[in-house]
Amino acid sequence: MxxxxxxxxxxxxxxxxxxxxxxxxxxxxxxxxxxxxxxxxxxxxxxxxxxxxxxxxxxxxxxxxxxxxxxxxxxxxxxxxxxxxxxxxxxxxxEIPEETAASYAHFEDSGSVDLQSCINRLDESLRLAIVLFYYEDLSIKQIAGVLGISEGAVRARLHRARRLLSEQIQPVREEGLAHE
Known part of the structure; x- marks a missing residue:
């Protein structure tokens, strides 16, 4: 035990x-x-x-x-x-605090990617799936039980979240390569 x-x-x-x-x-x-x-x-x-x-x-x-x-x-x-x-x-x-708007502007201008910022911009259902899977190391079956959805729905949320994160990160990567 x-x-x-x-x-x-x-x-x-x-x-x-x-x-x-x-x-x-x-x-x-x-x-x-x-x-x-x-x-x-x-x-x-x-x-x-x-x-x-x-x-x-x-x-x-x-x-x-x-x-x-x-x-x-x-x-x-x-x-x-x-x-x-x-x-x-x-x-x-x-109200959105001014420092939040400024930090997003910095993110856009800096050419670097803050993964946590990208995750925080996801819809709550997608964000939860990503956090439970990658940060909390729960299995798809466990996430399905926690969220009260099917395992297929968990997989779909993870797939969609990964795609959206990739879309947020890809333009920054390409821009960084163009400057080099």
Whole structure:
């Protein structure tokens, strides 16, 4: 049995230290994922806090410890989406900070590619697929379970996201070659 699975079983029986160890291992991954969806640090912190509470309260109901990570990710995505829905109801118009516009102008002028900026410009469904697959190392099957879609839909999203990223990167590459 893996250490994680042992910690999950201990946490299910009320071991607070085991629960803390589990969350410390996932903390940076969960924050990155929340940041992908929400972009604002305050919202990410809120989503992580709510996720932690829901996982803690519902941990006893988790049947198979091997699905712990995907279960936590699904809860986090749901919390992030809930925050987005609440924001849509309360914020009529979002202002784009000047530094964001300036950073995009710098990106366009610099001739270099910031992959994270390109990923952030993708539609949320494509961005999530890319982040879960490449940054969180989840399998297509796990991503399908987390997002509640078919494996074919995950493959299609990954294919489309890769194509769009390639289209964003290719003009910069060609421009760089023309200057050399």
């Amino acid at each position: 893996l250490d994680n699975e042992l910690d999950i079983k201990k946490a299910q029986k009320g071991d607070h230290e085991a629960f803390i160890r589990l969350f410390r291992q996932l903390e940076s991954q969960l924050y990155r994922l929340a940041k992908t969806i929400l972009t604002q640090d305050e919202d990410c912190a809120d989503a992580l806090q709510e996720t932690t509470l829901k996982v803690y309260k519902g941990l006893a109901s988790l049947k198979q410890p091997k699905f712990f990570k995907t279960w936590v990710i699904r809860i986090l995505i749901n919390e992030c989406n809930q925050l987005l829905r609440m924001r849509e109801r309360t914020v009529a118009v979002a």
